Amino acid sequence: MSRKLLIIGFVWPEPKSSAAGSRMMQLIETFQLADYEITFASTSSRSNNAFNLKDIGVTQVSIELNSSSFDDFIKALNPNVVMFDRFMTEEQFGWRVAEHCPDALRILDTEDLHCLRKGRHQALKDNTDFNKSYLFNDTAKREIASIYRCDLTLIISEAEMDILSEDFKVDESLLFYLPFMFDYIPSDTYSELPAFEERNYFTTIGNFLHEPNFDAVLHLKKNIWPLIRQQIPDSQMHIYGAYASLKVNQLHNSKEGFIVNGFAESASAVLKKSRVCLAPLQFGAGLKGKIFDAIKNCTPCVTTSIGAEGIYGNYQPNGFIENNPHAFADRAVELYTTKVLWQEKQKFGLDVINERFSKRAFQEVFIKTVLDISIELYERRLNNFTGQMLFHHSLQSTKFMSKWIEAKNK
Structure with a gap:
């Protein structure tokens, strides 16, 4: 029974x-x-x-x-x-x-x-x-x-x-x-996904009913994105997330390349087209789903110690962990513009999922x-x-x- x-x-x-x-x-x-x-x-x-x-x-x-x-x-x-x-x-x-x-x-x-x-x-x-x-x-x-x-x-x-x-x-x-x-992810998954040249923008994703996500996007808009745009003037930052309120939508500014898209039917569809995922979380707890989504789609990520908490253990991150806005922006630019580094980092996350979250x-x-x-x-x-x-x-x-x-x- x-x-x-x-x-x-x-x-x-x-x-x-x-x-x-x-x-x-x-x-x-x-x-x-x-x-x-x-x-x-x-x-x-x-x-x-x-x-x-x-x-x-x-x-x-x-x-x-x-x-x-x-x-x-x-x-x-x-x-x-x-x-x-x-x-x-x-x-x-x-x-x-x-x-x-x-x-x-x-x-x-x-x-x-x-x-x-x-x-x-x-x-x-x-x-x-x-x-x-x-x-x-x-x-x-x-x-x-x-x-x-x-x-x-x-x-x-x-x-x-x-x-x-x-x-x-x-x-x-x-x-x-x-x-x-998670299910086991084959080690060559990255070879089946869009390559470096086929990915064209930065992305962040998260439910906006969750306070840490809105704070992270606000922090990104005010303190990090201007630093990235100084170095890559034509770059775009795409923001996705369910339940985007008026205060979220007001952050949209196409001239600054800061694009608020709202709800994404598929996080994977968004992330596999993105070159770098940004998750500048300043507070929070638990495990961050957006980073796992990035790992599964072989999208390198720049996050903070709060964002990385509990995820990587003794394994290399699929990107960088930085808390200082200037260092965060520099690492994001480095990942976005350096193909060899990007390819190296995108492979690291698969071992994290297969060995720590199977x-x-x-x-x-x-x-x-x-x-x-x-x-x-x-x-x-x-x-x-x-x-x-x-x-x-x-x-x-x-x-x-x-x-x-x-x-x-x-």
């Missing part, structure tokens, strides 16, 4: 719009390979970019916040595993899952550490170095509490595994490193871990006293606030 998985999504997955959407599709695929019957539920409204999960055999259900209708739904479904998409959904529905399906394994998929992204953003605003005083923010208190209340938490970046174990002292038995997972390296181990924890669930929870304590105290306020709202809305 197949096991049942309920995923409670913060949003409906949009793999063409965001790395988070692609990540969710990878998780769904992994559970389907293990013969799980999957239901995806969310309180959010579906956009035109949302993937139709019915097409791959996943049941889609709309659920309500602060409503006992969810209690009836989950009791009838009776899942073996419940996965929360980001800590906010665990706060909203975790107590209901625990109350009505106490034997279900509870997994938290962080996507990235929200407290880390928020702390880095505040440090940037304050024009100062990021430190623990920025990391230990109010979001961290909520996020770490959510990690303790769950039986297992998926962490997408090695850097975030280190932060959780070293700075927050979270027991590593509660964490599982599960990054992006599906084969993670899928089986993850599913086995889920099964092992399910068998030892009672013992595991008994040893996680902090999690039980947080369930007793923290979620009581969430529970009764939700019940009060529900009663008020009747």
